[in-house]
Amino acid sequence: MAYLDHAATTPMHPEAVAAMTEALSTTGNASSLHTSGRRARRAVEEAREDIADALGARPSEVLFTGGGTESDNLAVKGVYWASGRRRVLASAVEHHAVLDAVEWLEQQGADVTWLPTDRFGRVSPESVADALDDDVALVTTMWANNEVGTINPVHDIARVCAERGVPFHTDAVQAVGAVPVDFAASGASALTMTGHKVGGPYGVGVLLLARDVKCTPLMHGGGQERDVRSGTLDVPSIVGLARAVRISVEEQASRAVEIAALRDELIASVRAVVPDVVVNGDPVDRLPGNAHLTFPGCEGDSLLMLLDAKGVEASTGSACTAGVAQPSHVLLAMDVEPALARGSLRFSLGHTSTRADVEQLAAVIGPVVERARTAGLAGMRRSRKVVKQ
Amino acid sequence: MKVLAAMSGGVDSAVAAARAVEAGHDVTGVHLALSAKPGTLRTGARGCCTIEDAHDARRAADLMGIPFYVWDFAERFTEEVVEDFVAEYAAGRTPNPCLRCNERIKFEALLDKAIALGFDAVCTGHYARLEMVDGRPELRRSADLGKDQSYVLASLTEEQLSHAMFPLGDTTKDEVRVEAASRGLSVAKKPDSHDICFIPDGDTQKFLAGRMETKPGLLIDDATGAVLGRHAGVHEFTVGQRKGLGLDGPAPDGRPRYVLALEPVSGTVRVGAVEKLAVTEISASAPVAHVELDGPVECVAQVRAHGGTAPAVAELVDGVLRVQLREPLKGVAPGQAVAIYREDAAGDVVLASATIDSTR
Numbered sequence: 001m002a003y004l005d006h007a008a009t010t011p012m013h014p015e016a017v018a019a020m021t022e023a024l025s026t027t028g029n030a031s032s033l034h035t036s037g038r039r040a041r042r043a044v045e046e047a048r049e050d051i052a053d054a055l056g057a058r059p060s061e062v063l064f065t066g067g068g069t070e071s072d073n074l075a076v077k078g079v080y081w082a083s084g085r086r087r088v089l090a091s092a093v094e095h096h097a098v099l100d101a102v103e104w105l106e107q108q109g110a111d112v113t114w115l116p117t118d119r120f121g122r123v124s125p126e127s128v129a130d131a132l133d134d135d136v137a138l139v140t141t142m143w144a145n146n147e148v149g150t151i152n153p154v155h156d157i158a159r160v161c162a163e164r165g166v167p168f169h170t171d172a173v174q175a176v177g178a179v180p181v182d183f184a185a186s187g188a189s190a191l192t193m194t195g196h197k198v199g200g201p202y203g204v205g206v207l208l209l210a211r212d213v214k215c216t217p218l219m220h221g222g223g224q225e226r227d228v229r230s231g232t233l234d235v236p237s238i239v240g241l242a243r244a245v246r247i248s249v250e251e252q253a254s255r256a257v258e259i260a261a262l263r264d265e266l267i268a269s270v271r272a273v274v275p276d277v278v279v280n281g282d283p284v285d286r287l288p289g290n291a292h293l294t295f296p297g298c299e300g301d302s303l304l305m306l307l308d309a310k311g312v313e314a315s316t317g318s319a320c321t322a323g324v325a326q327p328s329h330v331l332l333a334m335d336v337e338p339a340l341a342r343g344s345l346r347f348s349l350g351h352t353s354t355r356a357d358v359e360q361l362a363a364v365i366g367p368v369v370e371r372a373r374t375a376g377l378a379g380m381r382r383s384r385k386v387v388k389q
Numbered sequence: 390m391k392v393l394a395a396m397s398g399g400v401d402s403a404v405a406a407a408r409a410v411e412a413g414h415d416v417t418g419v420h421l422a423l424s425a426k427p428g429t430l431r432t433g434a435r436g437c438c439t440i441e442d443a444h445d446a447r448r449a450a451d452l453m454g455i456p457f458y459v460w461d462f463a464e465r466f467t468e469e470v471v472e473d474f475v476a477e478y479a480a481g482r483t484p485n486p487c488l489r490c491n492e493r494i495k496f497e498a499l500l501d502k503a504i505a506l507g508f509d510a511v512c513t514g515h516y517a518r519l520e521m522v523d524g525r526p527e528l529r530r531s532a533d534l535g536k537d538q539s540y541v542l543a544s545l546t547e548e549q550l551s552h553a554m555f556p557l558g559d560t561t562k563d564e565v566r567v568e569a570a571s572r573g574l575s576v577a578k579k580p581d582s583h584d585i586c587f588i589p590d591g592d593t594q595k596f597l598a599g600r601m602e603t604k605p606g607l608l609i610d611d612a613t614g615a616v617l618g619r620h621a622g623v624h625e626f627t628v629g630q631r632k633g634l635g636l637d638g639p640a641p642d643g644r645p646r647y648v649l650a651l652e653p654v655s656g657t658v659r660v661g662a663v664e665k666l667a668v669t670e671i672s673a674s675a676p677v678a679h680v681e682l683d684g685p686v687e688c689v690a691q692v693r694a695h696g697g698t699a700p701a702v703a704e705l706v707d708g709v710l711r712v713q714l715r716e717p718l719k720g721v722a723p724g725q726a727v728a729i730y731r732e733d734a735a736g737d738v739v740l741a742s743a744t745i746d747s748t749r
Contacts, residue, residue, distance in 0.1 A: 182461045299451075302506055305417070305458050324422040324443075375505035378498045381468045 002026060002266065002357035003309045004266075006289055007174060008315055012240070013247050013351070019239030020201060030233040031224060036313055040053055040235045046209030051160055051206060054249040055133060055193070056182030063225040068173045068194035071207035072097035073168040075190040076140055078215035080105055081284045083137035083167070091115045091152075092122045092333040097192075098140055099106045110244075113311040115141065120282040121148045121334050123250045124349075125156035136166045143175035143191075147317050147330040148281030149290025151179060158187030167213050173197055177248030178287050189213045195237065199351060200244030202280070204237035248351070255364025259349050260288035267291050268348060273366035280331065280344065285337065288347035291356070294336070295369050298343040302372035306343075310364040315346045392416045392554060393503040394512040395495055396449060396457070398442030400569045400576045401514025401557060403449035406573055408556035409512045410453050416512070418450035418457040421499065423466040424587065445576050452573060460502075462494060469493040471587055478624045479601045481651035482724025485694065486585055488541040491515075496549040503552075510554045514565075517542050518558030518736050519550060526550035528679065529736035533561035540694050543728035543742035544677050597624040606656025611649050611665060612639060623651045626658050627664055629720025636660075638686045667717035671744030673710040673727045680740050688729040688740055690714060692721045703729045703741070710743040 003011075012020075013074055028040030035318040038219045045059070052059040066073045076098055080088055090102045092114045106112040113131045123141050139161050144151045154170050161168035167189040172367050175181050183191050190213060194205035209228065219225075221230030237268070248255075270293060271277050278294040295303060299314035309315055331341040348362070392414040394406035409415045422441045443459055452455035470490050477484035493501040500511045516531035526547055531537040545553065557565060562581075569577035588596045588719045603622030610617050619625070626634075630648040640646050645661040671690070682705040690701040690712050700715040712727055725745050730737035 009505045204685065299502075301458060301460050302502065305456070306506060308456065309417075324459045325461075371506055378462070378502035381464045 001313065002360040003313050004353070004357060004361065005188045005196070005350065006268040006353065007075055007287075007311050007313050007346060007348035009196045009202070010199055012152045012196075012201065012350050013244050014124050015247060016200050016240040016244040018137050019243045020236045022371065023239040025234035026030050026235075027204070028235065029358075030235055031222060037084040040233075043235055043239050046144060047238045050242040053189075054245050055176065055210045056184045056186075056207060057191075058184075058211070060226070061183070061208050061210060062189065062230050063209055064230075064233060064241075065205045065207055065225075065229055067203055067205040068171070068192055068197075069096075071192035071194070072169075072171055073101045074215065075192060075209070076101040076138065076206055077105060077218060078228065079167050079169065079213060080110060080276075081216035082214035085135050085137035086179060087111045087133070087136040088130050089113045089115055089128060089136055089139040091117060093117050093121045093147075093330045094140065094142055095125075095146055095171055095173065097140070102140070102249065105210065110137075111135075117333055119334050120285075120311040121150040121330055123152050123157065125153055125160045128157050130131040132160065132164045132166060134164070136164070136334075138167050138169060140171070141329060143170045143172035143181065144179065144287050145330060146174045147328055148292040148334070149174075149287040149348075150281040151175070151285045153187065155240055155291060158189075162291045164188055174287060174290075176245070177252055178289060180252065181249075183208045184373055189190050190215075190328075195241040195244060198244045198248040200241040201237045204234055204241045206241070219316065251351070255351060256288040259351075259353065262353055262355065262358055263289055263291050263347075263349055265355070266349070266361060267293070269358060269362035270365050274369045275361070278340070280336070281362070287348075289351075291347040291349065292344065294340050294344045296343060297312040297370065298369060299370035299375065299377050300342055302375045303343075303345050303368060306371060307361075309366065310360075310368065312361050314346070317344065342377060390414045390509040391507060392512050393499070393506075393508040394455070395499060396420050396446035397514070397582075398439075398445035398449075398579075399514065399582060400574065400579050401447070401516070401565060403514070403574050403576050404565050404569050404572070405512055405514040405554075405556045406449065406455070407453055407568075407574070408453060409554060412556070413510075416453070417457045418446065418453075418455050419499070420446040420457070420459045420495070421462045421466075422459055423463055423470075423494070423732070439526065444532045445579065448573050449576060454620050461497075462498060463572060464578060465498050466490070466587075468496055469498070473595060474585075475600045477724050478597050479653060480638075480724075481653035482625055483627055483646065483722035483726050485541065485726060486587070486596040487694070488544060488726055491541055492544050492549075494517050495568060496545050496553060500552055509552075510552050512554040512556060514553045514557055514558075516557055516562070517555050519553060519555045521551070523539045523597070526553075526679070529558070529733070530658045530730070531557070532559050532736065536562045538694075539739055540691050540742075541738075542677075543739045545727060548679055550679075552738035571583075594625050594631055599624070604653075604656045606658065608634060608636060608658045610646070611659040613641065615641070615647065617660060620658060623658055626651060627720075628722035634658075634660060641747075663719075666719040668721040668748040669714045669720070670749040671710075671712040671714070671721065671727050671745055672747045673712065673745045674707060674708065676708065676710045676723050676741055676743035678705060678741040679738075682741060686729070686731075686740065689732055689737060690744070691717075691730065692718055692725055697721075702731065705741070710741060721745065723747060 012378045014348045028036035030040040031046045048062045156175040158168045159368045169190040191208040195266040196202045396402045396418045515538045518529040576616040608618040626648045649661045650659040685704040691698045703712045728742045729740045
């Protein structure tokens with residue numbers, strides 16, 4: 001089997017599994033005052049220090065959450081609520097955890113400006129500067145796009161925001177472990193990351209929140225995390241997460257070179273048999289493991305099914321609750337026409353990827369695309385059935 | 390064979406898929422997403438299109454150990470079934486969206502895609518018997534006459550039927566439920582779907598009113614030409630309707646009035662006595678014949694999904710199916726299909742289907 005969907009979730013590092021497994025059989029609420037509680041708390045604080053160190057943050061800036069979606073919601077809603085201001089600037093290509101949170105704020109009365117992107121899905125610092133004023137509560141732009149892999153100039157955007165004293169949040173879920181991420185150096189006020197994209201467990205994430213940024217809690221309770229996030233801390237997950245962050249950040253530089261080389265091989269081998277394949281996103285400034293490809297005249301779900309039957313696992317992008325592949329808002333924001341957007345697949349490589357995975361894809365992609373092309377765009381209106389080849 | 394099982398999330402398609410698996414076929418389950426904005430949970434009598442239905446289909450596929458995908462046919466369904474439904478009503482005709490969906494979605498858009506992707510057949514949970522006889526597909530009524538769906542499949546072409554698989558044809562609904570329970574399928578007790586899947590509250594008039602130009606008009610007595618009332622649009626009526634006509638008062642002869650005909654251009658709704666509803670001649674176009682029809686043929690004609698059958702003589706003349714009914718049928722509306730069957734103790738055999746243009 002060739003697992004080429006690491007951007008969805010990547011296998012846990014064995015060391016993280018081991019650390020987490022050990023912690024799972026240890027009792028202790030990190031908020032308890034006795035010996036067991038202190039032991040649990042110590043594990044949490046060591047994890048916090050590890051993560052802070054790996055990501056260029058101070059330990060007090062590390063808030064443990066239930067994952068990327070919670071971190072994004074907490075940053076977007078919490079910072080907006082605490083600011084007393086009315087405007088939010090967000091890029092049109094954000095992950096749904098940001099996009100839908102911002103849309104919800106809009107329904108609640110926020111004045112939202114959607115930042116445009118170029119044809120690679122990149123937000124420019126100039127567009128942020130143009131839209132900024134003193135009524136902006138928050139600017140949010142992802143570090144790297146989860147679908148097409150384009151990396152944003154987050155340092156420049158952070159600087160533009162800092163000049164106006166506006167908090168800047170960045171969803172770095174895809175960036176951590178894939179590209180260098182240093183919270184302090186980035187100038188961001190808040191940063192989202194999650195465990196299962198870096199070889200850690202599901203259901204645990206972090207919001208890095210600068211000390212001077214006010215944030216209203218989403219949930220009220222024990223106030224465990226800086227009074228911003230409540231809930232008994234999940235010690236085993238936090239321990240597993242810290243181990244995974246440590247490994248993925250330490251190995252990032254060398255891993256990125258290897259993975260990017262494999263990714264380039266993947267693209268070249270697909271192009272060799274499907275010459276009209278289109279690579280979406282920035283050709284250079286992109287996540288090392290991401291190959292987001294459009295196969296003109298094909299429907300993504302046909303490709304996915306045929307590849308799945310051949311043991312190759314890829315993604316059509318986000319799916320709704322029912323499991324229907326949705327036309328990607330990212331590609332639409334990049335001005336890709338809907339018929340082409342439907343014919344796209346994301347292949348993403350990670351720490352366990354090998355040349356054999358790429359070879360397995362290369363061996364089957366030609367006939368698969370040919371077959372999917374015959375099937376065409378069956379679900380679409382006939383009037384739009386003809387697509388540009 | 391490589392079989393694509395269309396799984397609505399209901400008990401019938403689940404058991405059909407399970408039987409295809411058991412027969413040794415290489416089965417892949419697909420749930421068709423037909424609504425652009427699916428509801429979360431089932432409401433009323435909808436048979437598909439909610440997230441709960443997709444979930445039920447997925448769980449059934451899990452149990453059978455077959456691959457399962459959800460395919461988006463919402464745009465195509467809207468174009469070919471929903472918009473067609475509205476346009477037919479706007480033209481004063483009475484469409485059958487289930488038949489249309491079989492014709493254009495399940496056994497055209499989906500079948501075409503399935504064939505292109507390497508499948509040999511599309512399997513559904515329809516109640517109808519299908520066999521190859523002398524190299525041609527022969528479609529018969531289900532063993533469960535109360536559930537028989539051959540009428541909504543009769544307009545499929547030979548080509549379409551030769552790639553169709555209806556594993557439930559020999560079974561009754563009760564048996565299917567028992568079998569589902571014994572297979573451990575959670576949908577065993579799921580209520581039957583009925584009504585039109587894209588009109589969840591069952592209010593066709595309200596659905597149409599929001600989607601077509603409505604033009605007020607007159608209710609006219611067909612016999613005398615007298616104006617008996619006014620209405621907001623012909624879409625509010627169907628041929629054969631008696632209740633809710635909104636007549637100003639009783640007709641001169643004091644007898645109930647029924648809708649006889651809809652004339653959308655003038656906005657006229659013709660009403661008349663019950664005898665006037667009786668139809669003995671049907672003229673239908675766009676015929677699909679499953680046998681050579683040379684000369685008049687003795688048959689049973691059926692004009693709606695359930696009931697509405699009469700012995701008849703049918704003949705195909707210049708691409709028009711002419712059906713002489715030996716006993717009159719009521720409530721026969723243009724736009725509906727007429728299917729003709731050859732009577733057979735082992736299940737009536739479908740001979741042809743066509744779309745009703747006019748009646749007498």
